[in-house]
Amino acid sequence: MSLEFVYSEKGKRKFIDSGHLFVKDAATEEKTFWKCDQYQNLVCRARLHTRHDKIVKRVGEHNHAGNAARVEVVKVVNQMKNDARETQDVPQRIITNSFIGLSQAASGLMPNISTLKKTIRNTRRLADRAPPNPNSLVDLVIPNDYQITHHDDQFLMFDSNDGWHRAFSELIGASHPTVWKFISSLKDEQALNEGKIEQYVAGANPPPSKK
Structure with a gap:
């Protein structure tokens, strides 16, 4: 039977065995070695060896009951x-x-x-944490989440006028944002404009243009 895994507060994988939790101790190309997660608190010496997420060997006994x-x-x-x-x-x-x-x-x-x-x-x-800001274009690798819109479409690429640029700077809240904030704001701006277009199609009147 395959092992059932959970994750610790630090994101490390643990697996469950008869009411006990095991944490990874070491690994080779063929096996992974696990120890009871109470090895420090209760000095428990129980260990397991697994191969392809299946138990192949048990070493020692727990000195405490499963919980x-x-x-x-x-x-x-x-x-x-x-x-x-x-x-x-x-x-x-x-x-x-x-x-x-x-x-x-x-x-x-x-x-x-x-x-x-x-x-x-x-x-x-x-x-929601953004990747670190790249130091140069050579270091810029854009994750997939930043390459699509909120509707999972590829970004629309276009140029616009200075008025839109000023409005977009206000939306971002900074004249020189990080690249990740810039991309996230682009996605928000596109979603906002798509919503406006849907309203206009439904019959809403666009706001009067400023002169």
Whole structure:
């Protein structure tokens, strides 16, 4: 049976085995070596060897019982982080949904609400973090997320007039933005104008032009 994996607070992969969590210790081309994640706190010497995500050898015994509730908490927090990255739900809704079906034992081990909200905010902040600004055009590698619009289309390429340039500078909020803020603002500007076009097609009157 394939291993079931979860992720630690630092994003490191752990796997679940009979109510215990294991963290990676070392690896070769053929095997990965794992140790109980309580190897420091409880000086647990239990270890596992895996090949292609399947257990091939067990070494030593745990000096503590498995804790299904603790594993359940890790799974729930992992799911909360996924929801934070993939949805626009407010933190309270994500937390409320996460507690549905949670066992009483796991509920007692869950972090407090303020800590969970902070976890959700941090997860979203990391997900939205832009790459470092390149030092030159040679260093500029544009990730896929910055190459498409909010509708997953390729950017429209065009030139415009100085008036639009001034308005766009105000939208960005800086005369010399980072390239990532510039691209993100382009996407926002295109989405805004697409919305205006849809309104005009539906019969809305465009604003009077300034003279």
